[in-house]
Amino acid sequence: DAKTTQPPSMDCAEGRAANLPCNHSTISGNEYVYWYRQIHSQGPQYIIHGLKNNETNEMASLIITEDRKSSTLILPHATLRDTAVYYCIVRSSGGSNYKLTFGKGTLLTVNP
Amino acid sequence: SQTIHQWPATLVQPVGSPLSLECTVEGTSNPNLYWYRQAAGRGLQLLFYSVGIGQISSEVPQNLSASRPQDRQFILSSKKLLLSDSGFYLCAWAPLAPSSYEQYFGPGTRLTVT
Numbered sequence: 001d002a003k004t005t006q007p008p009s010m011d012c013a014e015g016r017a018a019n020l021p022c023n024h025s026t027i028s029g030n031e032y033v034y035w036y037r038q039i040h041s042q043g044p045q046y047i048i049h050g051l052k053n054n055e056t057n058e059m060a061s062l063i064i065t066e067d068r069k070s071s072t073l074i075l076p077h078a079t080l081r082d083t084a085v086y087y088c089i090v091r092s093s094g095g096s097n098y099k100l101t102f103g104k105g106t107l108l109t110v111n112p
Numbered sequence: 113s114q115t116i117h118q119w120p121a122t123l124v125q126p127v128g129s130p131l132s133l134e135c136t137v138e139g140t141s142n143p144n145l146y147w148y149r150q151a152a153g154r155g156l157q158l159l160f161y162s163v164g165i166g167q168i169s170s171e172v173p174q175n176l177s178a179s180r181p182q183d184r185q186f187i188l189s190s191k192k193l194l195l196s197d198s199g200f201y202l203c204a205w206a207p208l209a210p211s212s213y214e215q216y217f218g219p220g221t222r223l224t225v226t
Contacts, residue, residue: 034213043202043217044156091213099146099171100213102156 004088009107012082018075020106022088025069031092033064034100035073037084044087044102047073078110114139118203118218125225131176131190133221135203138184143205145186146215147178150200162186163208198225 005023012018024033034049048055048062050071055062061074075082087105115138125131137143147159158171160178168178175194179187186203200222204215 032213036215038156041200041220041222043204043220044215046214046216049213089213099158099161100215101158102148104155 004090004103006086006088006103006106008104009109011109011111012075012078014080014110014112015077018078018082018108018110020073020075020086020088020108021070022073023070024088024090027068027090028092031090033062033068033071034089034091035060035062036087036089036100036102037082038087038105039081039084047086078108080110080112082108083110084108114205114216116203116205116216116218118201118221120221121219122222123224125193125223127195127225128192131188131193131197131223133188133201133203133223135186135188135218136184137186137205140184140205140207142183142208144208145180146204146206147186147188148202148204148217150202152199156202160188193225195225198223 032049032051035047036044037047038044047059048057050062050064052064052068064071085105085107087102089100117136145162148156149159150156160168160170162168162180165180165183176190200220202220203218206215
């Protein structure tokens with residue numbers, strides 16, 4: 001699986017967009033980009049995933065660069081409840097066990 | 113809808129005592145099941161995963177074991193706990209789909225070994 005690089009921490013003002021970057025320069029053609037988040041003392045929560053097209057759901061948008069070497073998770077209107085560690089994970093679609101490897105992620109702090 | 117349960121929510125056990133943590137999933141069949149551990153201030157570590165009843169794969173050698181006696185039940189056990197076993201234990205499930213890495217996590221069990 002390709003390695004990902006994320007900043008250790010970021011701050012965002014409440015109500016503003018939070019843009020969380022992820023670098024995955026060694027990603028291969030069949031690898032998806034997944035985003036999870038973990039609010040303190042809770043289990044991780046799936047947010048969104050994509051292959052090469054930009055994706056949007058009720059929680060966030062995922063922007064993947066054309067060369068697929070990086071991506072950005074966008075929380076359009078961050079709230080205090082979005083304070084969490086955000087994990088960017090790259091994983092291929094093959095196999096049957098669907099193991100995920102969580103790195104250290106980015107601690108996003110939303111400030112009032 | 114699918115629901116995942118874990119119990120107990122918190123546990124304090126002495127060194128050398130046994131451990132049994134249970135995880136059950138409702139509302140789905142044939143899920144992939146996972147046990148993770150998160151030590152204080154550290155990332156999530158995958159301990160075990162299971163793709164079916166009685167099928168357990170271990171990721172990290174340790175004094176823990178896992179069992180899957182029923183399709184939607186996953187149990188994490190230890191015969192003798194170590195101090196280093198303290199942490200936040202999370203169970204997760206994923207649909208048995210061709211390309212799904214959408215894992216859904218339970219509320220976790222916070223274990224303190226004293």
